[in-house]
Amino acid sequence: MKTHGVFSLSKGLALAALIAPLPAGLRADTNLTVAADGSAQFRSVQAAIMSVPAGTASNQVFIRIKPGTYRENIYLQREKRYFHLIGEDPETTILTYHLHANMPGPDGKPIGTFRTPSTLIDADNFTAENITFENSAGPVGQALAIRVDGDRVVFRNCRFLGWQDTILLNRGRQYFTNCYIAGHVDFIFGGATAFFDNCHIHCLRNGYITAASTPETEQFGFVFSNCKITGEPGVKTYLGRPWRNFASTIFLNTEMSDVVRPEGWHNWNRREAESTARYAEFNSKGAGANSTNRVAWARQLTAAEAAAITLDAVLRGNDKWNPIVRRGEP
Incomplete structure (x- = not known):
């Protein structure tokens, strides 16, 4: 009985240590991997995003994306703060979808510009690295590769491919470094505050680079x-x-x-x-x-x-x- 009591006490202390809050400065991050060929935990980026309700400063969410073309409409909800999408190479890690403003919606009317983003970032404290964000609809009118409504958002070594309205920076603050952005009409637009550092802007047809609001x-x-x-x-x-x-x-x-x-x-x-x-x-x-x-x-x-x-x-x-x-x- 005494031995059993000691064992129970030790077990209880170990359990308490596991569930106790982390001391300040320590982290216990969530790490997930996506591979289109099924060799990782998830086949789709959206499935990985949806598997974690939210991130925090002490439990951030790192989603590593293996090379591949992921044809999916991606939405990072407002509560999913401290999420990070990390690819291996922007040339081979591609997130793409094909919505454009003139497509009919459920009511038969055109869906309009703001329902077209292939990727929508609604959460704060988001980063992306070594990824291509693309709208593959082509030169058919407004077709967003990405829309950002989050604050404190960073893109490193990413590519943004589209034609009209490639990037909508709707609000918040964003930092782009070593990125490539292609389009032809108003392809960087919105009311946010954004800093583009050492980026390459490429114009596909006659038009306008920016349309700030x-x-x-x-x-x-x-x-x-x-x-x-x-x-x-x-x-x-x-x-x-x-x-x-x-x-x-x-x-x-x-x-x-x-x-x-x-x-x-x-x-x-x-x-x-x-x-x-x-x-x-x-x-x-x-x-x-x-x-x-x-x-x-x-x-x-x-x-x-x-x-x-x-x-x-x-x-x-x-x-x-x-x-x-x-x-x-x-």
């Missing part, structure tokens, strides 16, 4: 730093046009090929937008960078003004977010 109360909308802009042969593009008044878009130290039109910016045929749009460049380089014929209502920043537009200044916020710091991936 920055709220008047926000200091920054889209900031492109050390990026490059290219296009298909013969293509011409504007740097942006204002989807809403007070649109804010800035290009810093960006290499611009001759795909960029000499005037640079478009007013969306609304003269009143010229007095509110916050469009600017600094140290643009290349055949499309000549500022001589830029529209009079866009600005060329001084060196001092440009130096103040840092990653920290744009994205830090009241919560002192630093997107460079990784979230302790195991």
Whole structure:
């Protein structure tokens, strides 16, 4: 009996240790793997997402995606914070779907722009790495590869492939680094605050790169730093046009090929937008960078003004977010 009592006490202490909260600074992450060929826990990305109700700062969710083409409509719900999608190579790890605005919905009417994203990120504290996000509908009108409504969202070494409206950054703050983005009309748009660092913007047809709808109360909308802009042969593009008044878009130290039109910016045929749009460049380089014929209502920043537009200044916020710091991936 005494031996049994000691055993029971030891067993109870061990159980208590297992269920006790982790001390501050320690983590017990959830790690899942997806493989289209069935060699992992899940065949689909959405199935892996749905298997975990939510993540937390101390129990983050890492979903590793093996190379493959995953044809599925992906939705990361609002409560699924601290989720991370990690591929091995963006050229071979592809999340794609084919909805477009003119497709009929259940009521027989066109579904419209905002129901087309192949991937919808509604949660905060999300990251993606080494993944292609694609809308494969083609040049048939609005067709989003991704929509982001989450705050503190990071994309590293990802590709975004579409035509019109490739990326909708609806709200929150996002950081893109070493990413490739392709499209032709308004293919980076929305009201969020986003910083694009060392990204490659490629124009497939004549059109507009950005269509910001920055709220008047926000200091920054889209900031492109050390990026490059290219296009298909013969293509011409504007740097942006204002989807809403007070649109804010800035290009810093960006290499611009001759795909960029000499005037640079478009007013969306609304003269009143010229007095509110916050469009600017600094140290643009290349055949499309000549500022001589830029529209009079866009600005060329001084060196001092440009130096103040840092990653920290744009994205830090009241919560002192630093997107460079990784979230302790195991």
